[in-house]
Amino acid sequence: MxxxxxxxxxxxxxxxxxxxxxxxxxxxxxxxxxxxxxxxxxxxxxxxSVTPVAPAAGRAARPITTIDTTEAPRRTSGVGEFDRVLGGGIVPGAAVLLSGEPGVGKSTLLLEVAAQSARAGRRVLYASGEESTAQIRLRAERTGALDDELFLASETDLATILGHVDEVQPELLIVDSVQTVSSSMSDGLAGHPSQVREVASTLIRVAKDRALPIVIVGHVTKDGSIAGPRILEHLVDVVCHFEGDRQTSLRFIRTQKNRFGPTDEVGCFDMTGAGIEEVPDPSRLFLGNGKPVAGTCVTIALEGRRALPVEVQALTVATTAPNPRRVVSGVDSSRVAMILAILERRGRVRLSDKDVYVSTVGGVRLVEPGADLAIAIAIATALREQAIRHDVAAVGELSLSGEIRPVSQASQRRTEAARLGYRTILDERSGGIADALRLVGAHAAAPVDDGDVPDF
Ligand SMILES: Nc1ncnc2c1ncn2[C@@H]1O[C@H](COP(=O)(O)OP(=O)(O)OP(=O)(O)O)[C@@H](O)[C@H]1O
Ligand SMILES: [Mg+2]
The missing domain is CATH 2.20.28 (Rubrerythrin, domain 2)
Structure with missing residues (x-):
């Protein structure tokens, strides 16, 4: 050489x-x-400098037109919402990385996937470096995941896990987690970047050689990125994040990368004491009780490819403080500051002497600018103490000039809105923000009789 x-x-x-x-x-x-x-x-x-070596028989480079395209069939994971984020099911030989914060429910979800696969007669090996087999069995008893085709191994040594694969001959391998498994081929303790890389690349090689799909759990660091070398995300075929709020039982899976499908699908789950349940129709999760209340407005937001109605609530309180409070939850505070400025200057809504509170229902985060109009209407109607009818929704981005701008995938949002009974959609066709606020008056609800409110 x-x-x-x-x-x-x-x-x-x-x-x-x-x-x-x-x-x-x-x-x-x-x-x-x-x-x-x-x-x-x-x-x-x-x-x-590398000396070229002749490729082995049958491995020569070939023209693309002569490559066999018979695609390996996908199969369902048994959990519809997980299939949805994978792009329609598990592809043989695919390596999927599932990351998430501690305690969000990664092991619970994968135990459910394992159980469903086992029930369908496809043997699964669940290798855990974090929990004892007895601990996993206890969880399986709680969530109803016991099946003879579900094999457990509590193991942190990669070579032994591969030995289990040889013995059990599974059709799905789950490794929980990549940071707790170590290989004697690499230095350092389990979780060290070089170990994580070695473990992941060996597992992926095994997956490809045997056409064995594997799901690898990955821990996340404090800032939310996957712990370990960044190369991990390049190595695997699919990277998905399991997210959820500690205060609610709602969980989402989002894909960050998918070599076999789109990355804009979102899976929705509910964590209960009896395990993880799919929520195939999350449409009503982020709505209030449906009674018209002053200071609320529904927008049709997009979560991945899904159009979801989300209720925005606002409250305004008179103040003499030189710096009125602007408190937000579930929406972006700088976006709200901009909407307040647009309302003040373009909508003639005086807010500089008011504390303003804005929140979403159900703890959902509204990040897209398409929610601007609903936030503006919620604030303006909170100030006017005016409730709008429950069949009215607002979708649109506000520009600094007070125009309402159209949003992406508007027809999809309208279809979902119509399905859920929203008959009037306030959007760019309503004119500018001042026109939209005038229209809101036309869609005001009849005052709701709440009975006598006791005076404390
Ligand atoms: N006995 C129980 N009854 C009800 N819910 C439980 C019970 N035990 C655990 N849970 C729920 O399951 C969650 C833990 O799920 P799981 O162990 O799957 O999370 P994880 O993401 O794998 O965590 P880690 O990163 O620590 O491995 C807990 O936060 C809790 O909400
Ligand atoms: Mg776990």
């Missing part, structure tokens, strides 16, 4: 981002991660 000297030697390399340095450092100079800089044998100053 031919060699030549490099002029500068970079003897240390970050396992996270590939940053190189001639000196060791505790913290990477590029990605700022601690403890990821290791000695790089391959960068000690010698550049090797």
């Amino acid at each position: 031919a060699t030549r000297r490099m002029t500068t030697a970079a003897a240390f390399r970050c396992t996270e981002c590939g940053w190189t340095s001639p000196k060791w450092a505790g913290r990477c100079g590029e990605c700022q991660q601690w403890g990821t800089v290791v000695e790089a044998a391959e960068t000690t100053g010698i550049v090797r």
Whole structure:
């Protein structure tokens, strides 16, 4: 093999981002991660040039038109909402990475997927490096996931897990989690970037060789990204995040990357004591009780490909404080500040002497600008103490000039709105913000008789 000297030697390399340095450092100079800089044998100053080798029989490069396209059939995971985010089911040989915060329910969901697969007669191996088999059985008893075709192994050594795969011959492998498994082929403790990379790449190789689908659990760091080297996300075929709020039992799976399908699908689940339940129609989760109340307005938001009605609630309270309070929950505070300015200047709604509170129902986060109009109407009607009819929804982005701008996938939102009984949609066709606020008056609900409110 031919060699030549490099002029500068970079003897240390970050396992996270590939940053190189001639000196060791505790913290990477590029990605700022601690403890990821290791000695790089391959960068000690010698550049090797590779001698070409003839490909093995049957592995020669071929014209694309001669490649066999018979696609391996997908099969259902048994959990419809999980299939939805995977792009229609599990592809043989696919490596799926499921990440999520501690306690969000990753193990519970995957135990359910394992149980469904086992019930359909497809053997599953669930290898856990985090929990004992007795602990997993207890969970399975609680969630009704006992089946003879579901095999458990509590194991942290990669070679032993692969030994179990040989013995059990599963049709689905679940590894919980990649950060707790280690390989003797790599240095460092389990969870170290080089270990995570070695474990993941070996598992993926096994998946491809055997056409065995695998689901790998990945922990997340404090900032929400997957713990371990970034290369992990490049190695696997599908990256999905399991998200949920601690205060509610609602959980979402979103895909960040999918080599077999779109990434804009969202799976919706409910965490209960009896396990994880699918919520195939989450349409009514983010709505109030349906009674017209002053200061509320429904918008049709998009969660992935799903159109979902979400109720925005607002409250305004007179104040003499020089800096009135603007408190928000579930919406972006700087977006609300902009909407308040548009209302004040373009809608002639005086808010500078009012505390303003804006919140969504059900703890959902409304991040898209298409919710602007509903937020503006909720605030304006809170101030006017006017309730709008329950069959009215508002969809539109507000521009600083007070125009209402159309939103993406408007027809899909209208279809869903019609399905749920929203007969009037206030949007860009209503004119500007001032016109829309005038229209709101035309759609005001008859006052609701709440009976006598006691005076405390
Ligand atoms: N006995 C129980 N009854 C009801 N709910 C329970 C019970 N035990 C656990 N849970 C719920 O299950 C959740 C834990 O789920 P799970 O262990 O699947 O999470 P995880 O994402 O795998 O966590 P980790 O990252 O720690 O492995 C808890 O937060 C709790 O809400
Ligand atoms: Mg777990």
